[in-house]
Amino acid sequence: AQKVTQAQTEISVVEKEDVTLDCVYETRDTTYYLFWYKQPPSGELVFLIRRNSFDEQNEISGRYSWNFQKSTSSFNFTITASQVVDSAVYFCALSERNTGKLIFGQGTTLQVKP
Amino acid sequence: EAQVTQNPRYLITVTGKKLTVTCSQNMNHEYMSWYRQDPGLGLRQIYYSMNVEVTDKGDVPEGYKVSRKEKRNFPLILESPSPNQTSLYFCASSLYSGGNSYNEQFFGPGTRLTVL
Numbered sequence: 162a163q164k165v166t167q168a169q170t171e172i173s174v175v176e177k178e179d180v181t182l183d184c185v186y187e188t189r190d191t192t193y194y195l196f197w198y199k200q201p202p203s204g205e206l207v208f209l210i211r212r213n214s215f216d217e218q219n220e221i222s223g224r225y226s227w228n229f230q231k232s233t234s235s236f237n238f239t240i241t242a243s244q245v246v247d248s249a250v251y252f253c254a255l256s257e258r259n260t261g262k263l264i265f266g267q268g269t270t271l272q273v274k275p
Numbered sequence: 276e277a278q279v280t281q282n283p284r285y286l287i288t289v290t291g292k293k294l295t296v297t298c299s300q301n302m303n304h305e306y307m308s309w310y311r312q313d314p315g316l317g318l319r320q321i322y323y324s325m326n327v328e329v330t331d332k333g334d335v336p337e338g339y340k341v342s343r344k345e346k347r348n349f350p351l352i353l354e355s356p357s358p359n360q361t362s363l364y365f366c367a368s369s370l371y372s373g374g375n376s377y378n379e380q381f382f383g384p385g386t387r388l389t390v391l
Contacts, residue, residue: 194377206365206382252318256377261306261325261369262333263380265318 163188165255167266174243175274182238182269184253190214194256195236196263197227201249212236243273277302279383281366287389288356296351296386298366305371307349308333308380309341311362318365324349325371356390363387 164187174180186195197209210220212229220227224241240247250270254263279300288294300307308323310333320333324343338360340352349368353360364387367380 190375192375196379198382204363204387205384206367208379208381211379258375260320260323260331260333261371261377261380262308262320262323263310263318263367267317 163190163255163257163264165253165264165266167251167253167269169269170267171270171272173272173274176245177242178273179239179241180243180271180273182240182251182253182271184236184238184266186234186236186253186255188234188255190258193258195229196254196256197236197238198252198254198265199249200252200268206252209238240271243271245273245275247271248273277381279366279368279381281364281383281386283386284384285387287391289391290357291355294353294356294388296353296364296366296388298349298351298383299347300349300366300368300381301347302368302370302381303346304368304381305346306377306380307343307366307368309339309349309351310365310367311335312365312385313362321351321364356388358390361388361390 166185193214195212199207226239228237250268252268253266282297305326309321310318312318322341324330366383369380370378
């Protein structure tokens with residue numbers, strides 16, 4: 162069965178600290194896609210990144226970076242120099258073969274304090 | 276502006292009163308989907324559609340109907356709402372390249388439904 166685990170339920174940091182959100186996934190597919198979404202307090206779901214299983218290069222976008230390691234089935238997300246506006250729930254997700262359904266982790270609530 | 280819109284954003288209704296939540300996208304996406312989000316249960320797919328006139332059940336389809344008569348619209352219909360359908364609902368859309376290549380899904384703003 163396919164599954165996404167975000168073991169960290171809540172994380173609290175002080176502004177400017179770096180923080181890493183963990184994501185571990187399970188799948189038997191050889192080709193698959195992983196995603197990160199952000200859900201700010203306003204409630205919408207904002208797409209952050211998509212990664213396919215063939216591309217293990219780390220990705221950096223501004224203060225955000227992602228580390229994909231197939232050997233450990235992990236797709237971790239790091240925010241450098243966190244800001245109050247980063248406070249949100251972050252979801253890791255895996256797309257299901259044949260249906261495109263997103264299988265979401267339970268989410269990690271990040272609180273960045275000033 | 277490329278977007279997914281949902282209406283209404285908030286709705287309070289009573290048990291048994293049929294309702295429709297509309298969803299529309301202006302990105303010419305083939306794939307559309309509905310999810311519900313509940314505390315402790317997370318985000319779960321209700322229905323999805325690979326293209327016009329093609330719909331299929333997700334994980335929690337009971338009590339819901341959908342239709343896909345046009346590419347841009349994917350309404351969610353609750354024929355006889357019950358309190359256990361109180362939830363936050365999201366519509367999403369994405370390009371579908373065929374096979375098992377799945378692009379990112381873009382989500383609407385959400386519809387918060389309360390069934391009394």
